[in-house]
Amino acid sequence: MKFTDGYWQTLPGVSILKPRAVDQIETAEGKLTVFAPTSPLRRRGDSLNRPVITVTFDTPAEDVIGVRIEHFTGGRDRGPHFMINRTDPAPVIDQPDGGPVMFSSGRLTARIATEGDWTVDFLAGDTVLTSSTPNSVGAITDGAGRHFIREQLSLGIDDHVYGLGERFGPLIKNGQTVDCWNADGGTATEQAYKNVPFYLTDAGYGVFVAHPDLVSFEVGTEVVSRTQFSVAGQSLQYYVIYGPTPKEILTKYTALTGRPARVPxxxxxxxxxxxxxxxxxxxxxxxxxxxxxxxxxxxxxxxxxxxxxxxxxxxxxxxxxxxxxxxxxxxxxxxxxxxxxxxxxxxxxxxxxxxxxxxxxxxxxxxxxxxxxxxxxxxxxxxxxxxxxxxxxxxxxxxxxxxxxxxxxxxxxxxxxxxxxxxxxxxxxxxxxxxxxxxxxxxxxxxxxxxxxxxxxxxxxxxxxxxxxxxxxxxxxxxxxxxxxxxxxxxxxxxxxxxxxxxxxxxxxxxxxxxxxxxxxxxxxxxxxxxxxxxxxxxxxxxxxxxxxxxxxxxxxxxxxxxxxxxxxxxxxxxxxEEAHASGIPIMRPMVLEFPHDRGAVAVQTQYLLGDRLLVAPVFRADGRADFYLPEGTWTHALTGERLSGPRWHSEVYGFDSLPLFVRPGTVLPWGAGRDRPADDHLDGLTLQAYEFADGDQVELEVGPARFSVRREQGTLTATARGTDRPWRLRVGDRVVAASENRAVLDLPG
Known part of the structure; x- marks a missing residue:
């Protein structure tokens, strides 16, 4: 939802109360509360008829900082609320003489300015991840008398925003208005069946807006250098989650909101x-x-x-x-x-x-x-x-x-x-x-x-x-x-x-x-x-x-x-x-999840990784031509053995019996017997196949109750197993050797 008319003016009938400076700070029971009047207090009389914005910081989990922005606090809380799995670590609160207040949880710190304009920086070490700037926070009343609270967090020049549920438009949300409101709108519109008021970035942080009602996001649209989110009412609760990688952000977010269950x-x-x-x-x-x-x-x-x-x-x-x-x-x-x-x-x-x-x-x-x-x-x-x-x-x-x-x-x-x-x-x-x-x-x-x-x-x-x-x-x-x-x-x-x-x-x-x-x-x-x-x-x-x-x-x-x-x-x-259940990392992974620092990968939305080892690029053309991006290294086609190098884009034609399906270099992929139906026994007919395994590479992997270790050294590939007496094989290209006494060795050409 937009509230302004360009940079200088509000929309007709809209008024915005903004915290201008910090008047007082209180700490109690692991929380830090900031009271910020909506104009400077130069003399005692300035406190009369002067609205105050209350902002409370807490930490439900390490590397996560919660922020609650409130105007009036007398409203009845009717629920429902998202479940938050809280561990409530003790924050570290520090205020150097005359300096800003530092509220820290693990490696994430909120730096709250106590002098001058309202500013809150979220830092990892000395690096500013994102900031609530002087005009970011607002308690808003529109022409119909409705009330809203908004926040705007800064976006870096090359920061990309992802998530916000199952959305069928561009994967990168920069430049989009997203209203989190479940609707039966098919897959061809901006409506979505699964709205999740959580976004992550490739800049080291994610943000969860903990409101199950309508949350409106303006991702670089109300202000092109900020992500804005707003809710109706008199309060807004959000959590900043430090990564530093997208994978770690997802792991911490799902620790808060729940991990996927195992499926049969x-x-x-x-x-x-x-x-x-x-x-x-x-x-x-x-x-x-x-x-x-x-x-x-x-x-x-x-x-x-x-x-x-x-x-x-x-x-x-x-x-x-x-x-x-x-x-x-x-x-x-x-x-x-x-x-x-x-x-x-x-x-x-x-x-x-x-x-x-x-x-x-x-x-x-x-x-x-x-x-x-x-x-x-x-x-x-x-x-x-x-x-x-x-x-x-x-x-x-x-x-x-x-x-x-x-x-x-x-x-x-x-x-x-x-x-x-x-x-x-x-x-x-x-x-x-x-x-x-x-x-x-x-x-x-x-x-x-x-x-x-x-x-x-x-x-x-x-x-x-x-x-x-x-x-x-x-x-x-x-x-x-x-x-x-x-x-x-x-x-x-x-x-x-x-x-x-x-x-x-x-x-x-x-x-x-x-x-x-x-x-x-x-x-x-x-x-x-x-x-x-x-x-x-x-x-x-x-x-x-x-x-x-x-x-x-x-x-x-x-x-x-x-x-x-x-x-x-x-x-x-x-x-x-098992990984999805244990850590919240999805089975189907956007390229940015595995290659967040590859500028060629972060915007790709026509392919994905199945796990961290297999790259899949569906073919979207009747003539079979597929354009796909391979990150650095030599990738091997899982069906044909063809080898292609990255980082670069490729354009190839595939028959209906194939598609770009490439194995990441340095992989040992466990292949099963592939019977008529999915089996619980994943050791049946097991082959461990190594792809572009270089000297010094070593991989540990689990298959059911068994643990395998595969290492290449001086041209020899050696695999050992623990926890199983079942037969299995080791393979590289066309060369296959059966394990003997839970050990398999292949001498490879240089």
Missing amino acids: AWSYGLWLSTSFTTDYDERTVSSFLDGMAERELPLSVFHFDCFWMRQFHWCDFIWDPAMFPDPAGMLERLKQKGVRISVWINPYIAQRSALFAEGKELGFLVRTTEGDVWQWDLWQAGMGLVDFTNPDARDWYASKLKVLLDQGVDAFKTDFGERIPSEGVVWHDGSDPARMHNYYAQLYNECVFELLRSERGDGEAVIFARSATAGGQQFPVHWGGDCESTFASMAESLRGGLSLALSGFGYWSHDIGGFEGTPDPAVFKRWTAFGLLSSHSRLHGSSSYRVPWAFDEEAVEVTRKFARLKLSLMPYLAQLG
């Missing part, structure tokens, strides 16, 4: 859907599964989309008896074919659903300020909304889903969750409706995910969620929403996934081939390669099936090749999943 191994395999509005019954579904098996297409999960229930009854969680007269028997028959089962749900209860009357009677549906059940006709006729702020409503909703689990369902696609009223309603726990709009997705996905986790013996769970906000990464997996079936939409989907990865989300998927419309065979085949080199892979559409043979025979071959390729990468993907 079977979820990494290929998912196939009925699609949305297509006709299907058990016979149709069986024909799809049999068709995949006959064509030797590995399949892990089958998904039933909306019309597994009767029309106008979403959601009652009852199988359409005309199409599915024996749900439990059907699911058992399908699971005998070796697949897991997913079904579509949402949190909306149609008026014709039997659950509507039940939920109304029990008080489990959101009500208006007049006491009626809140309803509208968008999506489902007369639908209401489950009130997940009510613990009893959560249990009630989960109990309906448990019936499906007992029938044989393994996972839920938690669709929607964005169309949440922000005014005129009353929540069970008294939450502010505006703050509940984005936060609703958190409660919805948490309810379903925790049910799955509690019902599975191993405690693992997986959902396919569309809506989310900060902290939503704890409940994976998320997919990119409704995209068109074009190359342009494929590219915008990738940008969305990369933006979400830089917002703390460890896993991500998308609709292979696009959702709206029917892709031509070229789009489908190119998207299939991209989809099967994503963390999670799903064939799904709107009005047409996505079985590969619906396109052409080559589409079948492409699907088979890349599905098997992904299965062979399971030992590697499992490592990446």
